Amino acid sequence: MHLVMVGISHKTASLEIREKFFLRPIERELLLSQFRTDTAVVESFIFSTCNRTEIYAHLLNDDPQLLIQAILKIKNLPPSDDLLKFFYIKKGPDAVRHLFSVSTGLDSLIVGEKQILGQVKTAVELARTECMLGKHFNILTNLAIQLGKKARTETQIDSGGSSISWAAMKMAENIMGELKDKSVLIIGAGKMGKLTASHFQQKGIGQIYVMNRSQEKADDLAQQYGGTAVGFWQIKDILDKTDVCICSASCTHYLIEKDLIEQVMRDRQDKKLLFIDISMPRNIDPAVADVKNVRLVEIDDLDKVVEENINRRSSCVDQVEQMITRKVTVFYDKVAKIYDIEVARI
Template sequence: MHIIVVGLNYRTAPVEVRERFAVAEKELTEAIKQFKQTSSIMECVIVATCNRTELYAVVDRHHLCGHYIRSFMEQWFKLPRQQFTNHLYMYEDTKAIEHLFRVTSGLDSMVIGETQILGQVKDAFAVAQQEKTTGTLFNMLFKQAVTMAKRAHSDTTIGESAVSVSYAAVELGKRIFGQFNKKSVMVVGAGETGELTAKHLYANGADRVIVVNRTYERAAQLASKFNGTAYSIEEAADRLHEVDIVISSTGAEGYVLDRQAVAAAMKRRKSKPLFMIDIAVPRDLDPSIAAIDNVFLYDIDDLEGIVESNLEHRRQEAAKIEPMIQEEIRSFEQWYKTLGVVPLIRALQSKAADIHQETMASMHNKLPDLDEHELKVISKLTKSIVNQMMQDPILRIKEMAGEKRADDAMDMFVKLFALEERLAEAKQAEKEASLAKTAEDGLSAGSAAKAGALQRAASALASVTR
């Protein structure tokens, strides 16, 4: 078995390519089902976000897996592979495991340390589990990756610093006001950036929002999201004295607010602090406004400086997560190596249980006068002896499973305890169960096909008789 990930992301493919590989939430279930039916795929998960589409798989044929996965991508996304192969990356085994840990912890994200991707991976894994496309390996690996990412964020401060203009604006405001409770916000311009900043300020306690915009209808639409009030942009100066925070992001030519308007508003405010953020390029707010007492004016460069500073902090925190990832990789690989000895251990335990049961039956025949309590005591003591005798061999074979000559050690273990017959029986039972499952799936698919054919026939007949 091998673990593979094939994908493309914001580093390898531009948005016009990434959008061709988007998987809508309502389509994910069908996509994962079809992916699971691809040749050589034993387990699978599909992670699809705006910045990445990644197909994780456990495969049985290592050398052909890339071909089969690309074939699935051709069919599902309806694109010839020549149009996307150059944008793909493929990681195998340890590299694939490491990649998943980096993705869930936010180290592979466009914004280092963001937590949204963790939720997206959890959701993708949940869909895969629901559709039964995961098994022993991915159930362990994805749970471990999610748990590790949570620990990475709780044990470091990687997610605490603002790394977007909107978050940086909120952080600046906190330095001045401490908190935004009972503060009023004016949003000048109803674009995406201004809206996002207003959203963060509102979420942090700002309880009144005024929106001014050249198009009043757009101002009213945005204001309604925050239970706010809308005005035309010509009314901005007249309302300036009512607010504590101004966020300006229009595409206007020339200044929307000049020094004279702000100075007049400050007199009416009795010089209470006014926090102004000019996100526009070219600028909306006259730079000379900064000279007015108790006015705190910041432009896009000031905010980007804070963002870059915080990104550097996140990079430093990311360095602390890297050793955590390596530790988790070693843990998973050690667990994976011990999977090979599980059938051996079960066979030994089964043989020991049969011997114990036969011994107790023989004892009951030879000592028929023993009462039920005495038999229970003897059974418990003899079972304890058997378990203690098996404890060291089981521990040693687990340890040896991680060594270079693990296969030789397991062969010797089988011979020493004469487990060949039991292992052969277990393999035969597993094979029969697998064949039965395949037949059942085929029958279900056949029934579905027949139902579809009947439905199509009924539709055709109805169209003829109309």
């Protein structure tokens, strides 16, 4: 069995590079569909988040370039050395260990983050729907999910803040100070938007505005956290009176551009405005940072906040590493039993 993983992550590539390789749900479906008809690919699953894009595959031949070329093709990118240098390749036990490090949160920008386990589950379900999970990867993914849960229940790897949305709130607090007399506009009412609203509510934020493509979802989220749902057509007026804007949408284009913010800031009389973009791909034009009295924070800037919790969790890393080592052995023991059974049938 050739178990191979290829990917890029926050450890090897900047946000600008990672968003070039971000795979939207439809692109993940198309890739899995292509793999299903490729006799060289036995099993596969894919996940793509703000911090990583990775493909895991059980291949007939030891050919990880097949997977990299598939990503490049679907993203319409050239196979240039300038792009290929950001990829890493792991095989066999190293690939298994890496998956387990991801599911437990050890490989995350925020060590112990909780969202990655849900993202692994989503990737597994999509692969199952596309008929790309067989005997080996059913075992592998079940162990990864079990281990992710075990690490969080038996250690304190996720103690304190452990999500991108928490880090966004903490960054806002560090920059703006006390949040009780501040207002926040949250763009996006998905899982990340809900977590963001929850964190700001817990800090006693003065006012929460929610903006979303679906007005119904915006209404629901605003009602849940005592906020106000607003429409995109109101964005200039709302930005005129907010202190912080958190964008967690999933659009393929910029929702907030420099021209708009220049107009907004002319009416604010030098009052500062903080933008935090936790979308992938980015939904706030980076040029916004050039506007006077505006500060733009992006995902990779959040590692400055993360350092505060590292010491608290560092003692748990060794515990989780030991769990991972044991689970790698368990996986290969289970795979060996499959082969023993198959040989016995011959």
